[in-house]
Amino acid sequence: METKSIMIVGVGGQGSLLASRILGHVFLSQGYDVKVSEVHGMSQRGGSVVTYIKYGDQVYSPIVEQGEADFILSFEQLEAARCLPYLKQDGTMILSTQQIDPMPVITGAAQYPEQIVEKLQQTGANIIAVDALALAQQAGSAKATNTVLIGILSQKMPFPQEEWEKAIQELVPERFLTLNQKAFALGREAADREE
Amino acid sequence: MKKLMLGNEAVARGLYEAGCRVVSSYPGTPSTEISEAVAKYDEVYAEWAPNEKVATEVAIGASFGGARSFCAMKHVGLNVAADPLFTASYTGVNGGMILAVADDQGMHSSQNEQDSRHYAMAAKLPMVEPSDSGECKAFVKAAYEMSEQFDTPVLLRLSTRVSHSQSVVEELPREDVPVKEYVKNPQKYVMMPAFAKGRHVAVEKRMEALAQFAETTGLNRIEWGDTKIGVICSGIAYQYVKEALGDRASVLKLGLIHPLPDNMIRTFAQKVDKLYVIEELDDIFETHVKKLGIACEGKDLFTWLGEYSPQMIAQKLLGKTTPYRTFPESVPVRPPVMCPGCPHRGLYYVLAKMKLMVSGDIGCYTLGATAPLNAMDTCVCMGASISALHGFNKARNMQDRSVAVIGDSTFMHSGMTGLVNIGYNKGNSTVIILDNRITGMTGHQDNPTTGRTLKGEEVPQVSIEAVCHAAGIQRVRVVDPYDTVQVEQALKEELAAPEPSVIISRRPCVLLKSVQKKAPLVVDADKCRACKACFKIGCPSIHMEQGKAAIDPTLCVGCGLCASLCPFHAIGQEEVR
Incomplete structure (x- = not known):
């Protein structure tokens, strides 16, 4: 099988590491070769954070480049705009409509682009925009945004629901488990509504 | 069992399986997780040393003592550890010894992107370079065997993409490698001129033997594909080459990257039409290939x-x-920013307000250099803030308008010696130690001032105040960086004092689990006059909404710094309003 590529983008501190671990776990359980590339260190401090996950019969490079991502999960609108070039021509971007101003916008040195979702759609890309933060808060915590997005993605991928649930059960700490299971379910429902 | 592991976790697993007994490291992205992961094995003693030189010397000592030992650091850490490393090359080992050095191509979290392969050549040591997590584990085992067979420390070269990528690793049980007998042998272990001369002969012989070994070791291999294109590569570049070219090229994959297998390179070059050397950073392989008289393209x-x-x-x-x-x-x-509630922010706000020359250092607080605070003038390397400020003031006499800023861990690493220099050489500089009770940037590692070890044991804290006093600094005081009035007052007094001083800006990192976060603050839009006073602190949770300041409740931790600066008292807790 040709290698498939997924990118998770967001702002440092939004929890993309857990999302990448859940994905890696699911793909590994399906018998694929898997590589995940993470960012640690300075970039984690509120900067743009990018994680790559690739799976297939044999994966060489752990990084994803422009025009290669089958799926992009974005935790934030500006980061979605930034990573659009990475989306494959027929790839799908799932984005949370949350907005976090970067420092150049806060200091007035730059403008936060308006109507990002519309502009992304106008490029002809497949865009699924969901208020994942609101769904996460509905599940019990803003920190579960990652699991909401995973829930949406799981509906677009050919793996059984139980595999995703198993991965969440194994990787999420006990005291946050119920919350994340709920967030995952809300994500799956949201994906159904998008159909 | 097959598991997904970071390259760093796989190195740790390799250490465990290979019977390593002693690990000493200093944290540094992208190497940090190796030591954190290996510390979880009860069979392996693991510690954070105050700096890379100490860590390397601990590993050397453990090797002399007969155990398989290890130390890890980032590329610039090896500069600090270079002194013991070069002479450990002469002494050789008793128990096997590995030094892991993680380069940071692309400078994801570093101040330069030096190529650590130069050290292998300069110190005349073998160096291996894995290209994924599976090889990380396998190469650790091979490196220990090489270390003991050839009586040499072995360098394990990593990179950000190998250290911080997960790939599949098969876990195996630990091999029991007993501690070897220690036999006193000053000719081998006491490096003074008479003995070192003999050891230099041994080093040159060893490099010849290793060059032979390089031709036959399984660490180097040729993968034949189309012979129109031949590529020599190693590490992460190998993965990129395979993905880009697949069977359309033949590949000489180097695992032992110093010394290089000359005959293997010659044979490979003869069989391909066009030879490329694809290596990130410097032209080390390319230069070697060209020295053999072989044409190739690279840089x-x-x-x-x-x-x-x-x-x-x-x-x-x-x-x-x-x-x-x-x-x-x-x-x-x-760009990265200081976190909401970061204790450094209040301090930098005052430094910016007072327009001081700030001699900076390495850590989260280096972010004080960025807009809107712009409160840092220089930053070179770990510990340089204090010593460079002393030099700056000896040159310009600006001690009433300049300060050094340095974190608690960086002060322990190599700031202390600079402070001793100020005390000794009649300096009059003001040094601020930003004590956030943890090593922050690398992701919360303990250090001698936190009172906990890498293994999680409680130990006495090294007192920063006592160290400063012992260095000959009489004026040592502590401030709370959330209290900008207190910080400003302290700075004015210490800058005016006719002797050197230390201000300890003490408040724990807001990301520490032990720090209680408060409810997010809210802006009373009726009171807000949009004066943007609260924007001066560069907090990522404050932004403009419909012409008024607003606070993102998902980011704010209620530190109150912005509220203390609002001239219209428009910021407060929700219930207070």
Whole structure:
């Protein structure tokens, strides 16, 4: 099988590491070769954070480049705009409509682009925009945004629901488990509504 | 069992399986997780040393003592550890010893992107370089065998993409490697001129033997594909080459990257039509190949800067490009910033307000250099803030308008010696130690001032105050960086004092689990006059909404710094309003 590529983008501190671990776990359980590339260190401090996950019969490079991502999960609108070039021509971007101003916008040195979702759609890309933060808060915590997005993605991928649930059960700490299971379910429902 | 592991976790697993007994490291991205992961095994003693030189010396001592030992550091850490390393090359080992050094191509979290392969050549040591997590584990085991067979420390070269990528690893049980007998042998272990001369002979013989070994070891291999293109590569570049070229090229994959297998290179070069050397950073393999009289292309095609990628290789060698979409307008950059509630922010606000010359250092607080605080003038390396400020003031007499800023862990690492220098040489500089009770930037590692070890044991804290006093500094005081009035007052007094002083800006990192976060603050839009006083602190949770300041409740931790600066008292807790 040709290698498939997924990118998770967001702002440092939004929890993309857990999302990448859940994905890696699911793909590994399906018998694929898997590589995940993470960012640690300075970039984690509120900067743009990018994680790559690739799976297939044999994966060489752990990084994803422009025009290669089958799926992009974005935790934030500006980061979605930034990573659009990475989306494959027929790839799908799932984005949370949350907005976090970067420092150049806060200091007035730059403008936060308006109507990002519309502009992304106008490029002809497949865009699924969901208020994942609101769904996460509905599940019990803003920190579960990652699991909401995973829930949406799981509906677009050919793996059984139980595999995703198993991965969440194994990787999420006990005291946050119920919350994340709920967030995952809300994500799956949201994906159904998008159909 | 097959598991996904970071390269760093796989190195740790390799250490465990290979019977390593003693690990000493100093944290540094991208090497940190190795020591954190290995510390979880009860069979392995693991510690954070105050700096890389100490860590390396501990590993050398453990090797002399007969145990398999290990130390890890980032590329610039090896500069600090270079002194013991070069002479450990002469002494050789008793128990096997590995020093892992993680380069940071692309400078994801570093102040330069030096190529650590130069150290292997300069110190005359073998160096191995894995290309994924599976090899990380396997190469650790091979490195210990090589270390003991050839009586040498072995360098394990990592990179950000290998250290911080997860790939599949098969776990195996630990091999029991007993501690070897220690036999006193000053000719081998006491490096003074008479003995070192003899050891230099041994070093040169060892390099010859290793060059022979390089020709036959399984660490180097040729993967034949189309012979029109031949590529010599190692590490992460190998993965990029395979992805970009697949069977359209033959590949000489180097695992032992110093010394290089000359005959293997010659044989490979003869069988391919065109030879390329694809290596990130410096032209080390290329220079070697050319020295053998073999024509190849390398840096004339590929950059000296940053990371490579499969598309870069496919474009240069095959002329292949991949189409992509672009967003129709410019997207503002999102540089890293100090976290909401970061204790450093209040201090930097005062430094910016007082327009002081700030001699900076390495840590989260280096972010004080960025807009809107812009409160740092220089930053060179770990510990340089204090010593460079002393030099600056000896040159310019600006001690009433300049300060050094340095974190607690960095002060322990190499700031203390600079402070001793100020005390000794009649300096009059003001040093601020930003004590946030943890090593922050690398992700919360303990250090001698926190009172906990890498293994999680409680130990006495090294007192920063006592160290400063012992260095000959009489004026030592502590401030709370959330209290900007107190900070400003302390700075005015210490800058005016006719002797050197230390201000300890003490408050724990807000990301520590032990720190209680408060409810997010809210802006009373009726009171807010949009004066933007609260924007001066550069807090990522404050932004403008409909012409008034607003606070993002998902980011704010209620530190109150912005509220203390609001001239209209428009910021407060929700219930207070």
